[in-house]
């Protein structure tokens with residue numbers, strides 16, 4: 001998709017568009033095969049949700065990154081080292097599915113490998129928000145699982161929230177691990193790092209992030225007040241089934257395979273804490 005004529009590596013987005021004529025309808029302005037209004041709309045959405053992430057305290061300083069599919073072959077993403085609360089259109093970059101820059105100023109975010117791993121695994125994913133929500137991170141630092149069946153809205157929308165074991169930021173190993181987990185989940189936590197939330201659009205990915213941080217706050221407050229009381233296993237199972245019917249979800253996220261999560265107070269070797277292999281919501285076996 002690289003277009004040397006119009007999309008040199010350091011050309012800004014203000015360059016002249018290429019005019020093509022559709023077989024039907026008026027001429028459409030294209031740059032690198034991207035419809036201008038479509039790109040403009042997605043750029044504005046990235047700015048809006050980046051600003052919201054910062055306003056809501058879901059990331060600070062130059063943390064986090066956002067991306068969206070621009071076409072089948074191109075991703076629009078945030079530049080490395082930009083402040084998300086002050087993000088401007090100049091700080092967005094277009095890359096191909098291998099991570100090569102196609103258009104824009106600056107370097108794509110160093111964490112783009114994990115975005116690309118998610119897009120590769122999940123053709124249904126159109127947008128990704130990676131942020132550093134503090135309460136979620138605190139859970140991972142304390143080694144406390146967030147994969148507990150406590151809140152109905154979480155079971156309806158996300159199922160469980162797995163925590164992946166620690167890997168260094170920006171590495172391919174981390175990207176591979178995230179891609180594998182995103183196969184089964186729309187929202188995952190990286191140990192001592194942050195959240196990766198995906199969706200059919202930026203709003204959905206952002207909502208998943210808000211739900212994660214809200215859940216972390218509720219779990220923390222519940223522990224301070226007493227103990228976390230989980231929903232009965234059959235109710236958790238019914239809610240997850242209802243959620244999959246209502247909102248859909250990753251294909252492997254089926255409640256019938258609700259094992260080895262151990263978020264429900266049955267810690268197992270494979271279950272509790274950062275080493276967890278959280279398949280779905282919780283163990284369905286009685287305590």
Ligand SMILES: [Zn+2]
Nearest residue numbers: 064111193194
């Ligand atoms: Zn990060």
